[in-house]
Amino acid sequence: MAAVSGEARAGVLKTPHGEVETPTFMPVGTRGSVRGLSPAELRAAGAGVVLGNTYHLYLRPGTGVIREAGGLHAFTGWDGPMLTDSGGYQVFSLSRIRRLSEEGVEFTSVYDGSVHSFTPELVTKAQEEIGADIAMVLDECPPADAPYDYHADSMRRTARWAARCKAVHDRRDQALFGIVQGGLFADLRAESLRRTVETGFDGYAIGGLSVGESREEMLEVLGGVAPELPEEKPRYFMGIGDPIGVLQVIALGVDMFDCVLPTRLARHGAALTSRGKINLKNARYRTDFEPLEEGCPCEACSGYSRAYLAHLVREGELLGARLLSLHNVTFLGRLCSEARQHIVCGDYESWMSHRIELYASGEARGVLE
Structure with a gap:
């Protein structure tokens, strides 16, 4: 260990x-x-x-x-x-x-x-x-x-x-x-x-x-x-x-x-972010030109805006589900990597409490319940 x-x-x-x-x-x-x-x-x-x-x-x-x-x-x-x-x-x-x-x-x-x-x-x-x-x-x-x-x-x-x-x-x-x-x-x-x-x-x-x-x-x-x-x-x-x-x-x-949650959510137009799950079918994302998650290295975040991803979701384009799947799997992989870092540092409990509080707070621009 x-x-x-x-x-x-x-x-x-x-x-x-x-x-x-x-x-x-x-x-x-x-x-x-x-x-x-x-x-x-x-x-x-x-x-x-x-x-x-x-x-x-x-x-x-x-x-x-x-x-x-x-x-x-x-x-x-x-x-x-x-x-x-x-x-x-x-x-x-x-x-x-x-x-x-x-x-x-x-x-x-x-x-x-x-x-x-x-x-x-x-x-x-x-x-x-x-x-x-x-x-x-x-x-x-x-x-x-x-x-x-x-x-x-x-x-x-x-x-x-x-x-x-x-x-x-x-x-x-x-x-x-x-x-x-x-x-x-x-x-x-x-x-x-x-x-x-x-x-x-x-x-x-x-x-x-x-x-x-x-x-x-x-x-x-x-x-x-x-x-x-x-x-x-x-x-x-x-x-x-x-x-x-x-x-x-x-x-x-x-x-x-x-x-199966990350890919299942993606097929239903939902993305995991540090501030909660967001539903890209929500009308507010039609003109949101920010990435899904700032700093995420995945193709969905580095190459496309929420507005474009929301367009793909609304139109039923396969690319939308694929990009969201890629993002959601990446999100959980990065979360585990961060968790490991804080275990090694010895402050996992306090870091976890902060991350859970942040995630549970939801995002002002549309959170899936």
Whole structure:
């Protein structure tokens, strides 16, 4: 660990495809691409790790195609570190078209209605075949409002699945991360943490949050889990991408996090700035000739005005969504870089409080609620 400030950590994630300074935001490339952005643009935006989704890549184009292409890096053209999730979130989000058992999960393809079965063994081997630097164990992510007994059964099944994943994982150039589950229940989280750490993994994720609970509940659970994970191993919070949330989870000891939020916002005409999210569909931006964010090096800020970007958004031009995606990913990358600097300086908490206050204050010229 390079430095700590309170619970916040600055470190280096080492992978076969390069090193990444943490904390780091990881853009999501569900089907092998971050929507609208090329690998070169992602690199320019400061992205360190890019995510792929095992569920979608398994269905299309298929792990065999990716293997024949030379692995996910060669197939996508991204030469930096990659992480593939296991499909556990799809187990949660597609609950109406899946069936759980001790063996695994049977589901209906969202593409053609065909029936498939994911077991811990199959998912692990699929990720080995895909060839990402970091693979995730198969887990179940229950809704936040599920009853205690459901969370208990689900968490213990996830722990058994995790042990099966580790038992068959033998690709030595690929890290395997375990996932702590247990919903909002402190005793279940503590049991999941103990069982997952006892199994032993290359890194640890905190799952089952950002699925409907309040921000206060999320932070309370995270604050009880993250500091108890092995200090020398990376800590990954699954599914957060709003700037305030990013700063808050860093403060609790998280190193890595991902979310589709920056590119999804961009496709809806919204941009992240240090003073809040702005909606470029708002009429006030028609004649605003300032950049989105003063000092931002991205192409959207260095080459175009808010007025022009607002015009692209109103007209539905693809360039608008692409430029805003590039800006939003760059914004989060720069935020993480600044966070790291202040962790190293030892004043993360005071800097974070200032940044959150500034962001939450909104911008006088149109803020998205």
